[in-house]
Amino acid sequence: MAMGLCRNDHGLWPHIATILQINLSQMAVKKLKLGNPDNFEVAEVFCSGGQLCKERCVEATENPVRIQLLWPKVLNEDSYSSQGSTGYRFYIRKKDVEFNSRSLSWLDYKHPSPVDSFLTTFLKQPTSDKEYPDLCSLPDLNEKTLLENIKARFYNGNIYTYVGSILIAVNPFKFFPIYNPKYVKMYQYKWLGDLPPHIFAIADAAFSTMLRTKKNQCIVISGESGSGKTESTNLLLHHLTALSQKGNHATGVEQTILGAGPVLEAFGNAKTVHNNNSSRFGKFIQVNYKEYGMVHGAIVEKYLLEKSRIVSQAKNERNYHVFYYLLKGATNEERAQLHLTRANDYHYLSQSNCFTVDGVDEEHEFARLKQSMEMVGFSTERQNRIFSVLSAVLHLGNVEFKKKGDLHHDESVVIRNEQVITVISDLLKVKEKTLIEALTQKRTVAGGETVFMNYKLEDAIATRDALAKCLYGALFDWIVLKVNHALLAKRHNSEHQGNSIGVLDIFGFEDFHKNSFEQFCINYANEHLQYYFNQHIFKLEQEEYQREGIQWKNIEFIDNTGCLELFSKKPNGLFCLLDEECNFPGASNDTLLSKFNRHHKGNPYYEVPQLREGVFVVVHYAGKVKYSTVDFREKNSDLIRTDIVGVLKNSSSAFVKELLGVDPVAILRWGLLRAFFRCIAAFNAAGKAYQMAGKRSHDKPVIKHDTTSYPHYRDNGKLNDNLLRSDLQRTCCGNLGNKLFNSLERKNKCPKPRYRQNVSYRDVRTLKAIATRTMIGGGRVPFKKQPPSVSAQFQVSFMLS
Numbered sequence: 001m002a003m004g005l006c007r008n009d010h011g012l013w014p015h016i017a018t019i020l021q022i023n024l025s026q027m028a029v030k031k032l033k034l035g036n037p038d039n040f041e042v043a044e045v046f047c048s049g050g051q052l053c054k055e056r057c058v059e060a061t062e063n064p065v066r067i068q069l070l071w072p073k074v075l076n077e078d079s080y081s082s083q084g085s086t087g088y089r090f091y092i093r094k095k096d097v098e099f100n101s102r103s104l105s106w107l108d109y110k111h112p113s114p115v116d117s118f119l120t121t122f123l124k125q126p127t128s129d130k131e132y133p134d135l136c137s138l139p140d141l142n143e144k145t146l147l148e149n150i151k152a153r154f155y156n157g158n159i160y161t162y163v164g165s166i167l168i169a170v171n172p173f174k175f176f177p178i179y180n181p182k183y184v185k186m187y188q189y190k191w192l193g194d195l196p197p198h199i200f201a202i203a204d205a206a207f208s209t210m211l212r213t214k215k216n217q218c219i220v221i222s223g224e225s226g227s228g229k230t231e232s233t234n235l236l237l238h239h240l241t242a243l244s245q246k247g248n249h250a251t252g253v254e255q256t257i258l259g260a261g262p263v264l265e266a267f268g269n270a271k272t273v274h275n276n277n278s279s280r281f282g283k284f285i286q287v288n289y290k291e292y293g294m295v296h297g298a299i300v301e302k303y304l305l306e307k308s309r310i311v312s313q314a315k316n317e318r319n320y321h322v323f324y325y326l327l328k329g330a331t332n333e334e335r336a337q338l339h340l341t342r343a344n345d346y347h348y349l350s351q352s353n354c355f356t357v358d359g360v361d362e363e364h365e366f367a368r369l370k371q372s373m374e375m376v377g378f379s380t381e382r383q384n385r386i387f388s389v390l391s392a393v394l395h396l397g398n399v400e401f402k403k404k405g406d407l408h409h410d411e412s413v414v415i416r417n418e419q420v421i422t423v424i425s426d427l428l429k430v431k432e433k434t435l436i437e438a439l440t441q442k443r444t445v446a447g448g449e450t451v452f453m454n455y456k457l458e459d460a461i462a463t464r465d466a467l468a469k470c471l472y473g474a475l476f477d478w479i480v481l482k483v484n485h486a487l488l489a490k491r492h493n494s495e496h497q498g499n500s501i502g503v504l505d506i507f508g509f510e511d512f513h514k515n516s517f518e519q520f521c522i523n524y525a526n527e528h529l530q531y532y533f534n535q536h537i538f539k540l541e542q543e544e545y546q547r548e549g550i551q552w553k554n555i556e557f558i559d560n561t562g563c564l565e566l567f568s569k570k571p572n573g574l575f576c577l578l579d580e581e582c583n584f585p586g587a588s589n590d591t592l593l594s595k596f597n598r599h600h601k602g603n604p605y606y607e608v609p610q611l612r613e614g615v616f617v618v619v620h621y622a623g624k625v626k627y628s629t630v631d632f633r634e635k636n637s638d639l640i641r642t643d644i645v646g647v648l649k650n651s652s653s654a655f656v657k658e659l660l661g662v663d664p665v666a667i668l669r670w671g672l673l674r675a676f677f678r679c680i681a682a683f684n685a686a687g688k689a690y691q692m693a694g695k696r697s698h699d700k701p702v703i704k705h706d707t708t709s710y711p712h713y714r715d716n717g718k719l720n721d722n723l724l725r726s727d728l729q730r731t732c733c734g735n736l737g738n739k740l741f742n743s744l745e746r747k748n749k750c751p752k753p754r755y756r757q758n759v760s761y762r763d764v765r766t767l768k769a770i771a772t773r774t775m776i777g778g779g780r781v782p783f784k785k786q787p788p789s790v791s792a793q794f795q796v797s798f799m800l801s
């Protein structure tokens with residue numbers, strides 16, 4: 001039996017918006033007179049071409065309407081009708097009493113299911129004696145036989161193949177019904193290789209190894225753009241949380257991760273030539289378990305968001321999805337408030353002349369994004385602030401410059417269209433004058449005096465773009481921080497006792513027509529992964545065989561240590577030389593290239609092309625890649641524009657300051673301090689009122705909080721240090737209060753935020769744990785000690801991993 005929930009023409013059914021799964025199934029079962037409502041439950045399913053591909057049980061406390069709002073819209077649904085429907089549905093069905101484990105026992109179809117016939121075929125593999133589910137069993141293993149085997153399996157509908165404990169997945173670009181609960185159950189507690197290759201088997205192996213060895217496990221996913229890494233990550237998470245059988249938190253974590261998906265996707269994914277929904281950041285999702293295998297929260301770390309995309313995109317590519325969603329989906333009121341027009345009015349969106357993605361309804365996606373933001377805990381007010389920042393980024397791209405005067409030698413510029421500055425100033429709550437100065441002048445202090453130097457055109461444009469990238473990057477970091485907060489276990493302890501399984505989904509090796517700094521970093525990361533792979537699969541294994549005296553013929557493998565050294569060895573690795581050039585005032589793309597060539601000509605991993613075209617070649621394990629040095633220095637110095645951060649810190653918007661100005665731990669400390677004083681003030685006020693009332697009448701004590709006498713506590717934005725200090729002196733005996741105030745002030749060396757942190761974190765240590773892991777560089781670098789350049793941060797994140 002199937003039942004779909006739908007909207008009416010005027011929006012959602014108002015009475016249904018608050019009902020939970022339990023009420024919904026009970027109402028429906030009563031109406032349809034099916035029997036005892038307690039015996040029924042709701043399942044969320046995804047069908048493709050009439051086949052049931054994925055499904056999960058909706059928890060009693062979940063709201064089906066909210067879930068439905070997160071479903072991506074399947075356009076051209078009619079075109080699938082000949083094969084059967086495609087899309088998400090809810091089913092109301094009888095609970096299976098045979099098993100107690102609810103997540104594994106939902107299928108209750110009376111009719112012969114297409115899933116069953118698929119399962120029978122699936123279990124029959126290999127379908128021919130020329131097909132090998134594990135490449136290690138190939139009688140003759142070489143590149144040709146390997147590829148032929150994978151191809152033959154793929155054409156027989158088997159997208160997965162093992163190579164020992166490694167799983168190769170070939171993207172089918174259509175869903176097979178192999179991820180439903182029957183498969184979850186089937187793969188549980190089985191040895192790898194007992195059943196046909198499957199992604200669930202990998203998750204299960206990691207889970208049981210973690211429980212058996214009491215050691216953290218990690219699943220590394222690698223592949224080129226569009227090969228299915230993100231989809232595989234989601235399938236792994238689905239199984240990893242399903243394996244944790246006790247309690248509801250597992251489903252909660254999966255739901256939060258999947259619920260946060262549309263938010264991370266909207267802000268971190270974009271259309272590229274290879275993938276319409278390409279993740280432009282790497283991520284590591286760590287699922288924490290208690291000792292006995294129950295899920296205990298999760299944490300997401302992000303790596304290297306592609307910031308250059310914010311200011312320019314290649315042909316047929318787009319900026320981040322969220323800009324297009326906002327421009328299509330915002331209401332008239334929002335458009336007016338945020339000064340929004342059409343996508344082709346914005347320089348940052350119109351350069352590639354690509355505005356739409358086939359099959360995507362941007363308006364629907366905007367509604368879905370808002371819903372998902374709400375689920376992650378962003379209030380409507382917060383959402384509006386986020387959209388203001390997005391609009392400010394778009395308007396920044398439209399700031400134009402012109403030469404200041406007619407004098408030939410004077411190259412300094414002024415802003416051509418100051419009306420755009422007025423809009424940005426309104427959106428970011430930064431003074432127009434401050435913005436104009438920051439975009440046209442460089443401020444330096446020399447000999448104790450402040451000197452202003454006017455920018456030339458290219459410097460002004462670079463500063464404008466750096467401001468846009470800085471804002472968007474900070475917004476993305478902030479979003480990941482909030483997602484992590486939502487993923488915290490209810491009773492989170494920063495010193496989590498159990499073990500964890502991490503899933504690493506990073507950008508695959510990239511070799512485009514034009515490769516820049518992003519590809520340089522991405523390929524370095526992949527070179528590291530390859531090194532790790534070599535260490536574990538070949539080197540360490542062979543060393544162990546030798547130690548144990550096992551007869552073993554050494555396997556030749558490409559050792560890429562030399563390539564890694566080319567990148568990062570001190571003092572002359574490419575990253576070190578790049579950092580040097582970033583700090584050298586007269587440096588240019590040419591001087592950088594000459595430096596690279598001078599130090600590395602002759603290195604087997606480095607090639608200087610015959611033609612002088614401003615490029616160099618690195619011989620990677622996966623092939624040669626030609627890099628252009630254009631913008632290498634600018635992109636690497638992204639983080640050291642303290643002048644830009646200074647502008648944003650001057651904003652009168654608490655949100656903008658929160659994004660950029662202040663360490664979240666410091667915000668929390670000040671929040672706690674304020675809360676403490678609010679309590680003290682309330683007690684004092686109550687005490688005084690009590691005394692006064694006592695004087696008036698001993699029988700009727702009046703305990704009333706007189707807020708009018710504490711205006712500074714009521715007004716979020718105006719925390720007054722002097723009042724705070726005097727309060728402290730009063731409550732903690734003069735000098736002690738002073739000392740306490742000073743020590744707290746010292747601890748929060750950054751400027752004191754004058755606003756309230758309205759999200760209540762559980763404690764400073766917990767927040768520190770999630771905040772440091774959310775920040776750039778893998779996050780485990782203390783805020784104040786963060787290395788200055790992108791490449792330095794990137795390398796540090798590898799050393800710490």
Ligand SMILES: Nc1ncnc2c1ncn2[C@@H]1O[C@H](COP(=O)(O)OP(=O)(O)OP(=O)(O)O)[C@@H](O)[C@H]1O
Nearest residue numbers: 171173174175225226227228229230231275278279
């Ligand atoms: N196992 C699968 N079954 C069905 N379709 C899949 C599967 N894996 C991937 N796909 C399809 O391929 C598309 C691209 O996959 P995905 O976005 O996961 O690639 P990716 O490797 O993460 O790409 P990028 O590196 O660009 O982010 C998905 O949107 C999905 O439609």
